[in-house]
Amino acid sequence: MELVLQQRQELNLLMTMELRQAIELLQYTTHELEHYIRQQELENPLIELKEKEDRSNYEERVNQRFSSTSEMPTEVVRSSGKNMRDELYEHAKFMHKDEFTQKLLHFLIYNLDENGYLPDLFTDTYCPSQFTEKQIETGIHLLQHLGPIGIGARNLRECLLLQISYLHPENGRASELVQHHLDLVADRKWNEIASKMRITMAELKELHNFILSLNPRPCTFTCDHSTEFMTPDIIVELIDDKFVFHLNDGYLPAIQLNKEYSQFLHAKNDVSKYMQTQYKNYQWLLTSIEQRRNTIIKIVTVLLDKQKNFFESGLSSLLPLTLKEVADEIGMHESTVSRATANKVIQTPHGTYEMRTLFTSKLETSDGDSISQTTVKNLLVEFIASEDKYKPYSDQKIAEYFNTKQRISISRRTISKYREELRIPPSSKRKEIRV
The missing domain is CATH 1.10.10.60 (Homeodomain-like)
Known part of the structure; x- marks a missing residue:
């Protein structure tokens, strides 16, 4: 048996973390993409978001569009008839048998907002005559032991502190950060926080990641009736006898480089290394979003050509079309087209559909x-x-x-x-x- 040393060239595709994230980003709906962008802002101090001027009017435009017709809009997905407050109250009656406590908890449970927070019950214009402030405080304490950790909190700070004290009592630093510096966290004043808490940026990052792991809305189940709407990702319109389209992403915030922290990029210390990594993440986010956008534009352009009869007459005129045919047309892999069209919703003159509807054997x-x-x-x-x-x-x-x-x-x-x-x-x- 002879041992031979050989050289061989091979091409292998390595699934890097960046590539995996880019693939995941491609599958996001516009709504999910907005959530992801805002999450990145929380994790990356170099990312600064600038809200679009028309963002505040977005909900109003949607509501006007729905209210302009007496028919049920096609965008309605489902309406849940479950009344979770009733279930919570039934649990309260099981845990507390005396009538007064049941009335007190009933009052508090049905005053919770949609996220499970309890508004200020004693104001200049309103005061519950049947209960004193001391009784209300006792009832809140009982309620917070009754439901998910965080229920009955008066604000975000209390909600997070409840979760830390019950689930992570050993994490005193996190309690300090939430108790005394939550406003600074919201303003992204990392240096000021680190200075006041006398911790390193790495420690602050760890604390921040921990805070992000907590649930700011742990009790959304208390919503009695939730109607969800399919927000279209692509809108197709007939203008001057020609079909045109645009991506419904005008409300997404613009991603900018935070100049306050960019000055640390060239410093020769540990902070600089951390900032260099975050700068790469910032660049990757911009590139990936642009690639996602261009891919969707290419696909919809082909769909407008291949499925012209559908856009003119509706589902009855849908022609056979496969993902592979579109992929060959735009010079991409079939799996890319599959991911880019997954979970997307397209609004047409004849109704709103999942984008995959336009592909059929x-x-x-x-x-x-x-x-x-x-x-x-x-x-x-x-x-x-x-x-x-x-x-x-x-x-x-x-x-x-x-x-x-x-x-x-x-x-x-x-x-x-x-x-x-x-x-x-x-x-x-x-x-x-x-x-």
Whole structure:
């Protein structure tokens, strides 16, 4: 056996942390991206956000758009009917049997705001006549032991301190930071905090990360009725007989370099090394957001061309289109297109849809053309809606209709599959009683 020393060249793709984060960023909705940007501001002292002028009017515009029609907007996702305050009160009655304590806790629970905070109950304009301030304080103490840690807090500082004292009593430094310097944390005055607490920037960073791990809204479950809306990531409009689009990201804050801390970039000490790392993170964030934006623009440009009939007439005119076809068109990998379109919502003149709706497999027709699965499903819904309710069609009969009348090659099994996806019951359960 002979040992031979050889040289060999290989190409390997290494999944770096930056690449992994860039891929994750590509999948974010615009709303998730905003949350991520604001999170980065909290973690990186070099990042400074400048709010857009129209940000304050964004909610108002959305509300006006919804209130301008009497119909339920397509953007409504769900409305939860659960009343979690009732459940919390039931738990309170189980824990405290005396009637007075139950009334006191009932009063406090139903005065909690949507995040579980308790507003000031004693003001110049209002004072609860049935309870004294001392009784209210006792009730708050009971409430804070009753629910999730942080419930019944009067403000953010108290909410965080409750979590630290109950869950991390050994972390006195964190308590000091929250108790005495929370305003400075909000203002990003790291040097002043470090000086006052007599700690290093590294220690301050560790404390800050710990504070970020706490939940500023631990009791959002107390919302009685929550209606969520699908905020579109892309808006397509018909202007002068031409379809145009724009990304609905105008409300995102602008990312700027914080000049107050950029001066530490060139200092020759440990702070400089930390700032250099944060500066790279700042540059990476700007680059990744721009790449995400350009990728989505390229994809939507192709969709406007390939699915023109859809934008003109709606779902019934959707053509077969795959992720690979779009990827080949823009010179990207299919997985990139898949990630960029995941979880995105597109608003069109005919309604608001998940972006993935515009991608659909195809079925062959007898004349050699193709038709999208979505179109076939719409035809299926229409055909079943027009059937004799006293003698509904079986899946086999429907398949025969599509093959002979619509000239679409489709099997009984595929009809059954589509019907189940559309939540349409079988013929035996669609049949109505003849009277």
